[in-house]
Amino acid sequence: MAFDVLAVDGRDLTDEPYVKRREVLESLVVEDTGAVTVPKAFFGVPAADMLEVAAQHHIEGIVSKRVDSPYREGRSPWWVKSPVRRSAELAVVAFTGPPGRVGALLVAGYRDDGGLELAGQVGTGFSAVMRRHLFEVLHPLVLDAPPVVNPPGDDQGWRWVEPRYVGEVAFREWSPGRGLRHASWKGLREQVDVRATRLPTVI
Template sequence: MGSLPTYRPMLAVAGGLPSGPWAAEMKWDGIRAVAYLDGGRLRLMSRNDRDITAAWPELAELPEAVDGPAVLDGEIVGFRAGRPSFEALQHRMHVRSPERIAAFAAENPVVYIVFDVLHAGRTPLIDRPYRERRDLLMGLELSARRWDTPPGYDDLAYAFAESGRLGMEGIVAKRLDSRYLPGRRDRCWTKVKNVRTQEVVVIGWTPGAGRRSGAIGALLLAVHAPAGPLTFAGHVGTGFTDTMLRDLAERLAPLERDAAPAPVPPPEARGAHWVEPKLVGEVAYAEWTGDGRLRHPAWRGLRADKSPDEVVPED
């Protein structure tokens, strides 16, 4: 694997439908992963530079589908009832036991959705335009039970409407002449979403009542302001399953601290348990309020592939 350079994934900016020389792909609700294929071996690296290969054994044969070394960019996607489901990945993201990993892989295997090629043979491709990289990727004919190359769309309005019809999160529009910019977030990739989602840092929690008595009632959330410090973004108390709540309680317990990691207004801080800002999650929400709070957030799950310092307001 040492013969291939390493690439951090390029990131998209949230926005509206652009016009001009663009194409679009569906936005997949999964775990971003760069795949390194060399000498018949696979290495999967997450967005925050973690080697996650061992967690997804059902993808191990991917190098056999490509002639020679390559670096691919894509998304690990779980499915339920034939539709992409981020929740379907939640119970696998933190598992370390090889026996449990193998059981999960056999029970509900994932698919690696490939949407870019960064290196082919010994040739780096990141300075080639997206149009050319896309043609090269389609030429690899990566389509099998455990990996696939989804179609692209020249008509962005049609692609966006189709994403809604299919129940997808949205689309990613890409300028046809754009280079691949490793580790950068750039507007030449623009994500247009049907559902607003936001990554958040968990900074504390408040106890529940009634059916949730003795458990977590709500999580206190923060994002990084443009200047860098953590800023309170509100709280979320819906969207949890009982399994999620138990898992969160176990993960938050060793992170307890005495003081809030960010300023929190007294009404929201009352009775709160503070934690080190190390866990990243994702919420769906209606809008940002004028005072910088998430309106009507609903919990979607933890994001083990994201780092707290990456979490900034997307819209």
């Protein structure tokens, strides 16, 4: 996959605008061989619309570039990667953290056979107020045993709770056995039946 071209026949192109480098790159690709592929570029389309299309086609995300930007190594405001983020409503089944606040949560979803299966861990996206609030509502629900069918081998200080609360969790990817990747807390969901929570689908 070729995304950019920096030089051709000894001629440095890094100071040329991206739109010019793109033209040169496309002129170098021989379509019949299939050895090098240049991802299609879309000009003048809002990033939000492109992200929606990427999600529909199960693509990891998009890269947005300024068409007048030169090429520079490293991070740059001219070249921004935006990952597709999915979300799911999941049951809160465990928490950990110092006294008085939540540091991280374990979340789960119900399987078709009625078993509550662990989906993964969430440790980011909490405000200080939310960390304290979650402790207040979860601490009275502490259980002696895990309510899930697949508790982790090492409890790592998790305090298991009765699954009464549902939270929305944003994430990049989910797969059985590996759990959620890049998960982030979005908030508690009111008036959602915990029995209606389901594991994310595999994409």
